[in-house]
Amino acid sequence: MLIKVKHRETKKYAKLEEVSFTDFVRAVQQKFLIPENAALKVTDEQGIEVDEDIFPELAAVKEVCFVIYTAEDILETQSSKKLRDCSDLTHYVTLTPCDLTVLKQHVEEPSSPSLTDTLSVSTTSSQSSDTSDAGLQMVQPLLDSIHERNVDTVLN
Structure with missing residues (x-):
């Protein structure tokens, strides 16, 4: 019996005399040069794991x-x-030297509240219910300031 098998990006046929999960695993290890002691996980193309008791019925299809x-x-x-998940966040933490100066001024010398500060605080407090990340709450006013400066630069 011929059975279609895929490992990584390579597809091959495995030939079995009898439909046995153990024989199938051995044939796959030989075909793809996988060490005999390596544990294998077998799924169908939809990602559903195939157990030893189900294998003979699926192999017949x-x-x-x-x-x-x-x-x-x-x-x-x-x-x-994990790398893809982390790379999605990089544009939120990229700061220029000018941005660091602004952040340092906000930390060292608190300024009197302005309309944008009030909006930032209300935006931050509405986000605090959605997220438990305190770092986001601290960065949000800085990002608002950066966005405001970018708009001013484009308009001028």
Whole structure:
């Protein structure tokens, strides 16, 4: 019996004499040069995990392509997801030297409240119910100041 198998970006057929999950795992390890002691996770193309008891029934369906993951594959996937999640935040914390000067002035010399400060505080307090991140509350007035300065620069 021929069974479609995918590991990483490579698709191949595995040939089995009998429909056995153990034989399938051995054939996959040989086909993709995966060490025999490596633990494998087997799913279908939709990501549903395939257990040993279900394998014979799914193997009988010709359209099924089994996807193989090693522990290394799973760790790489999780690491790249964390990197993507972190990279989405970089534009919120990129500061110029001028921005740092403004931040330092706000910390060292509190100024008298103005209309924009009042708006920043009300915006911040409405966000505080949505997030528990105190850092965002401190950065929001700075970002408002930066945005206001950018608008002034464009208009002038």
